[in-house]
Amino acid sequence: MNFDFSDDQRLLQDAVRSMLAENSTSQAVREVLEGRATYCAKVWRNLNEMGAATAALPEAYGGAGLGYLELCLVAEEAGRHLAAVPLSSSIYLAAEAVLRAGSEAQKQRWLPGIAQGEVIATAALGGSERYRAPQPLAFDGQRLDGTSPVLLDGAIAQLAILQVGTELILVDLNGPGVKRIALPTVDPTRPLAQIAFTATPAERLATADGAAVARRVLDGAAVLLAFEQVGGAARSLELARDYSLERKAFGRQIGSFQALKHKMADIYTRIELARAHAYYGAWALASDAPELPRAAAAARVAATRAFLFAAEEGIELHGGIGFTWEMDCHLYYRRARHLAQVIGSEHAWRARLADELIKEAA
Amino acid sequence: MDFKDTPEEAAFREEVRAWLAANGQRRTRADEMFGEGLDEAAKLARAKAWQAKKAAAGYAAITWPREAGGLGGTAMQQVIYQQEEAAYLVPQMIFEVSIGMGLPTVLRWAAPELKARFLRPGLAGEEIWCQLFSEPGAGSDTGAVRTRAVRDGDAWVVNGQKVWTSSAHFGDYGILLARTDWDKPKQEGLTMFIVDLKAPGVEIRPIHQMSGDSEFNEVFFTDVRIPDQYRLGPEGGGWKVMLSTLMQERLSVGGNLPTDLHEHLIELARTCTWDERPAIEDARVRARIADAYLDQQGVALIISRGLTALSKGKTPGPEMSITKLVAAKAMQDISSFAMELAGTEGLLGADALGGDWPYLQRLWLGSPGARIAGGTDEVLRNVIAERVLGLPGEVRTDRNVPFRDLDRA
Ligand SMILES: Cc1cc2nc3c(=O)[nH]c(=O)nc-3n(C[C@H](O)[C@H](O)[C@H](O)COP(=O)(O)OP(=O)(O)OC[C@H]3O[C@@H](n4cnc5c(N)ncnc54)[C@H](O)[C@@H]3O)c2cc1C
Numbered sequence: 023m024n025f026d027f028s029d030d031q032r033l034l035q036d037a038v039r040s041m042l043a044e045n046s047t048s049q050a051v052r053e054v055l056e057g058r059a060t061y062c063a064k065v066w067r068n069l070n071e072m073g074a075a076t077a078a079l080p081e082a083y084g085g086a087g088l089g090y091l092e093l094c095l096v097a098e099e100a101g102r103h104l105a106a107v108p109l110s111s112s113i114y115l116a117a118e119a120v121l122r123a124g125s126e127a128q129k130q131r132w133l134p135g136i137a138q139g140e141v142i143a144t145a146a147l148g149g150s151e152r153y154r155a156p157q158p159l160a161f162d163g164q165r166l167d168g169t170s171p172v173l174l175d176g177a178i179a180q181l182a183i184l185q186v187g188t189e190l191i192l193v194d195l196n197g198p199g200v201k202r203i204a205l206p207t208v209d210p211t212r213p214l215a216q217i218a219f220t221a222t223p224a225e226r227l228a229t230a231d232g233a234a235v236a237r238r239v240l241d242g243a244a245v246l247l248a249f250e251q252v253g254g255a256a257r258s259l260e261l262a263r264d265y266s267l268e269r270k271a272f273g274r275q276i277g278s279f280q281a282l283k284h285k286m287a288d289i290y291t292r293i294e295l296a297r298a299h300a301y302y303g304a305w306a307l308a309s310d311a312p313e314l315p316r317a318a319a320a321a322r323v324a325a326t327r328a329f330l331f332a333a334e335e336g337i338e339l340h341g342g343i344g345f346t347w348e349m350d351c352h353l354y355y356r357r358a359r360h361l362a363q364v365i366g367s368e369h370a371w372r373a374r375l376a377d378e379l380i381k382e383a384a
Numbered sequence: 385m386d387f388k389d390t391p392e393e394a395a396f397r398e399e400v401r402a403w404l405a406a407n408g409q410r411r412t413r414a415d416e417m418f419g420e421g422l423d424e425a426a427k428l429a430r431a432k433a434w435q436a437k438k439a440a441a442g443y444a445a446i447t448w449p450r451e452a453g454g455l456g457g458t459a460m461q462q463v464i465y466q467q468e469e470a471a472y473l474v475p476q477m478i479f480e481v482s483i484g485m486g487l488p489t490v491l492r493w494a495a496p497e498l499k500a501r502f503l504r505p506g507l508a509g510e511e512i513w514c515q516l517f518s519e520p521g522a523g524s525d526t527g528a529v530r531t532r533a534v535r536d537g538d539a540w541v542v543n544g545q546k547v548w549t550s551s552a553h554f555g556d557y558g559i560l561l562a563r564t565d566w567d568k569p570k571q572e573g574l575t576m577f578i579v580d581l582k583a584p585g586v587e588i589r590p591i592h593q594m595s596g597d598s599e600f601n602e603v604f605f606t607d608v609r610i611p612d613q614y615r616l617g618p619e620g621g622g623w624k625v626m627l628s629t630l631m632q633e634r635l636s637v638g639g640n641l642p643t644d645l646h647e648h649l650i651e652l653a654r655t656c657t658w659d660e661r662p663a664i665e666d667a668r669v670r671a672r673i674a675d676a677y678l679d680q681q682g683v684a685l686i687i688s689r690g691l692t693a694l695s696k697g698k699t700p701g702p703e704m705s706i707t708k709l710v711a712a713k714a715m716q717d718i719s720s721f722a723m724e725l726a727g728t729e730g731l732l733g734a735d736a737l738g739g740d741w742p743y744l745q746r747l748w749l750g751s752p753g754a755r756i757a758g759g760t761d762e763v764l765r766n767v768i769a770e771r772v773l774g775l776p777g778e779v780r781t782d783r784n785v786p787f788r789d790l791d792r793a
Contacts, residue, residue, distance in 0.1 A: 149727050149728055150658055150659045150727070151656060151657070151658055151663070151724075151725065151726055151727025151728070151729075151730075152656060152657045152726075152727065152729070153652075153655060153656050153725075153726035153727070153729040153730065153737070154729060171728070172728050172729055172731075172732065205732050205733065205736045206732065206733025206734075206735050206736050207731050207732055207733055208723075208731050208732075208733060208745065208748075209731065214728075214731060214732060270521075271523065271524050271525040271528075272524075272525045272528075272778070272780060272782055273780070273781050273782035273790060274781075279762070279778070281762045281765065281766070282762065285762075330720070334716065334752065337594075337752040337755075337756075338752065338755055338756065338760065338761060338762075341523050341524065341756055341760060342518065342523055342547070342548045342756055342757075344752070344756070345593055345594050345752055345753045345756060346591055346592060346593055346594060347592035347593060347594055347596065348592065349594075351594070352594035352752075355594070355752065359720075359723065359731065359748075360731055362724065363723065363724060363726075363727055363728055363730055363731050364728055364731065365728070366727050366728065367724040367725075367727050367730075368724065369658070369668055369724065370658070370659070370727075
């Protein structure tokens, strides 16, 4: 058994970590938070040039051709540094959908642009919770009408993959009849938008079974997002731990209070459980194992809980100062919430996990 | 045991209803906020106008003696008033520190002529009060305050800094905890004062909080003169005065947990679908609706027990810490679940969604502060463990040492 990443994979992770430490600073992330930028262009460019964002895309389409294990470690660092870039929209969702469902021509047409970071892409592939009555999209084989569901990075994307019935539709957002509606979000560092289409030219992705591909892509995204969550949670805990060594009350470091030690030990324990599930998910994703649906759902649930807990208690451990705009605690609180809901909430993934377990037990 | 009004209580309820109907404005939506759409100055002016009417009718401080501006009423009457007022659009938070903490401290400790000076305008909302206890180096450990008050004839000269002072940006007066003796152990060298926040040498800087709002402040004191007459309680008696204030605070917090959050969840769950079915039919959603009720109603009932004790002349003690401990975390959990109900759409900003969302997202962004303000979750657990259950305290090295020496360490 070898349940760990290789030295080469860790080297890539280290390189991404140093790049992000330098460029995805609190200040850079706040440019997006406070609406002065729509994403961190420099970070995005670097992630693409390093072959980090495109680690799992085949070389034939301009990717680095490394694999999913590498991409998982990139995701962990992105989460850790709150990278405000279209990694999940372009790479985990849209590129994966084109790769798995597109014709050769469709792949040749779009993937190299995505791999170079020139084309930002997004996708909406289902999710089981709905709030507002959906406005169904209509596709007549050539043109698309209606309003999309909420799309990650929808305001800046040039390509969208949308599910219409059981089909996956590819639409060039530079085409006619596209109206973007940017929407305020609880985590403005990962913006959302809707897009209204009026007779916009669009085409089917080649696959015969769009729903199955969508499911498969979501499982992959669940694993990758779990790495982002583990990275964000681990950083939240570090910030709290460091502060608890510095801050004094009642003549002691607050980190010497057992109440805080146990709280931090609990956070750590949940993160490490989530990390173990995420690693297992990474293995299943990289080896295209039949266990993927189970492993992905487990990673998603464990990592969602770990990050929410670490972010909530991260503020609490800081006391009053943790409640201020200037401290980064709330950036993690917001990102934890974003990641918890962006491809559907915990409950649906927990149900999916139970479904898989029951199926396997039959 | 009986939750029905006695004939006297029923009569009081009728009086309150009639007064509110004649003077107040009913809510049209459950989450409608006082002064919606008004700017801060206009909202404050309208809030003060409302408070003035309320005080004139005696409802600003129902349990206070009449000569102090109250109604000489019972704690139950106070509850009845609050229950009835809940249906009306009234200011929230603006007078909370005044009525809940500042003025009760003045009532209990100030000289008669100061009571005559401050109580009436405070109850009427003409002057707003703040609580100036916390400092950068003294939060949970309030006894460690370093703001210095030095006697100069019949006045005190104050230098130092307070932080997290709610409402100071529109406040008029504050109760200020300062160190007057550096040679006594930390809690014994403190004295409480009334401070005029408009006095020369007071500088107030709003703090930008994580929600994006600025409801609390840093307050700096540079050679601020306070007449000795404004001292509350004896010199060196500040700790005891502060505990009496916190006791008041304990009675009023927890009561901040709305009791209708499960209704918001029900409303949302009726609108949302999970797997194409109404979320309200899903057993997991129903379980969370039940959980929301358990916490909210539990807190409300514990407060009722506290009030009953109060009406029998007993003082509810540290066990009332339970209410804030449960309430603040419940706010966080319930608002989080509300957002999760709507999946990806639940991430949209409240402005885009309308309905209950501005309210629920405010709770979600405010709850981390509620878990810290007025004693953190951890400090409240210590209070319950040590002061209710009688468990031994942590080993302390800062108790019997002159503060001057601690400060050096
Ligand atoms: C929204 C808001 C409004 C406020 N309004 C006011 C106001 O109007 N006036 C005012 O005076 N103050 C106000 N405060 C300040 C508040 O009372 C303090 O923030 C609070 O007491 C915590 O102190 P601190 O921020 O210094 O954190 P610290 O005391 O430094 O706490 C940091 C961490 O250490 C933990 N900790 C500390 N001591 C112990 C211990 N003995 N055992 C276990 N854990 C411990 C805490 O639980 C916390 O997790 C407000 C705070 C907030 C958030």
